[in-house]
Amino acid sequence: MIRFLPLVVRNLGRNPLRTALTGGAILLAIALVCVLRTMPAAFDAILSRLSNNTRISIHHEAGIVYSMPYAYLNKVRSIPGVVDAVSWTWFGGAVDPDEGVQFPNFAVDADHIGRVYADYALDPEQLAEFERTRTCALVGRRAMRQNDWQLGQLVTLESTVFPLELEFRLCGTVPGEAAQGDVDAASLPVFWFHREYLVEALRAQGVEFDVLGTIWARIDDPERVTAVMQQVDETFRNSEARTVSETEKSFFTSFFSQVQGLLVVIQAVALLVTLCIVFIAANTASMTVRERMREIAVLRAIGFGRNLLFGTLLAEAALLSTLAGALGVFASVGLARWLASMGSANPAMGPLTAFVVTNAVVVQGLFLSLLIGLVTGVVPAFGASRRSVASILRETF
């Protein structure tokens, strides 16, 4: 078969514009598919960066929007293996209620947050001030950037959950300046403030607030995380509010489940794009073969057998598709590296560094391009090679 390769290659050069357009379509489709194939892994990597393997979330069995008794917090802290635990309560505060909640903001237990989020390297002075001052807030760097805030600034949030409007002083950033780049890149634009500030404000309105939204606990050993989660849920099994414990990564995975749904849609679109390219390339392959029926008849006449002719015609489609696909894979690697360099240069685009075209994706891309070539070439090649020479001669001469 190798001795027929020059003939196959030369035939690809027969109509350079058509070959270039078909190859270009395949190249773009494969590049797109390869980039999109990196998304699930990239999403997983982003979640891993967001998550700590010793932190767990404990929330109501019915969902995170349901409250649990505040007394649960001390019970969790008393379970062996739990270093510390902190409650989060959704405040739903907005700078401008007409624009809605622009960043998640929670009432937290100020004197426990530093231990549970030790990996966030909160600045000791800022943390101490936060613990001391009831109106202080710690704000995610991204929220600071988004709102163009400065430390020391006074910010008022109007709650969309409680009939409250609270004023805060920005005392520190989350994570701290000493935190590693990945934590900063992946950090949520959070806004933490004193739970006591919220409780007192509600008490002033005659409301006794003794519930919480979610408990975050830090475990002393990653190996004990599963056992501790089981014990937590067992502790509250017969309570009025049963709990579900999960790792931080699992929590974020559930929290971003809509993103995963979007990923599925994107992958489906990529599949449809590939199918469109298959149809276009198949049409081109059929046209190419139809135009060459005289030559095919001559080749058959001088002794090219049906299998050989089938092989050379199929090889043409497969070679074009594989070469174009290889370029597409190459392009996707280049694109991913470019995105990564953008992410490295700008912390706000840090998640872009998670898009990596792995060896597995490269192999999948090459295999897919070969498959496209075979699928598009097989029907016209089979049809042309099986027709009787005499019938082709009668029709074309």
Added chain:
Amino acid sequence: MIELAHVSRQYARGADVVHALEDVSLSIEQGRFVALMGPSGSGKSTLLNLLAGLDRPSAGTVDVAGRRLDALSEDELAHFRAEHLGFVFQFFNLIPVLSAVENVELPLLLTALGRGDRRRRAETALRIVGLADRARHRPNELSGGEQQRVAIARAIVSDPEIVVGDEPTGDLDAKNAEEILGLLRTLKAEFGKTVVIVTHDPRAVRWVDEVVHLDKGVVTGRDPGGAAA
């Protein structure tokens, strides 16, 4: 050498059945230059396809170079054609993306010859047809007559016993047609090939040993050609 006995060929054209050949018997001896002549639809191209192993008869037997072609499979026929036959068509049908010498080399790709041997043989065939100096030219850089010479070189490069041509002068001017007929005559005279052509061209009569006349699917007569000994 070529022996057809009681050969018929029918094929479907839409709802109709076309009787292209009816009970034709014909023998052509080795080393003869024979023209099949007749009006359009007389069955001459069908007859040529049958004796060249491009088609199979509906009835009768076809013996060529000692083989019963009507009993061979498609792949066996392809192998037979590659070994024993060379083809020349009206519209030359060279591969446009290959040079003259690469076109001539095509049938040799089916042999066990190495690249160097294939190229040497192709150049020799081009020398025989007088186109040694045009070997690197693409078909679109050659005149019609030159393209037909390349097609003849392709037909003889594997040294077949039989060369068949379907209207080999049909697309050429008078001068080139005479040259091609002369070249085909040379194949018979100097290389001992059996040459069978289908033609409407009355000039061909002067160059061939024998003319077989066909009409409505039957052989209506055989006349000696102008070159008959």
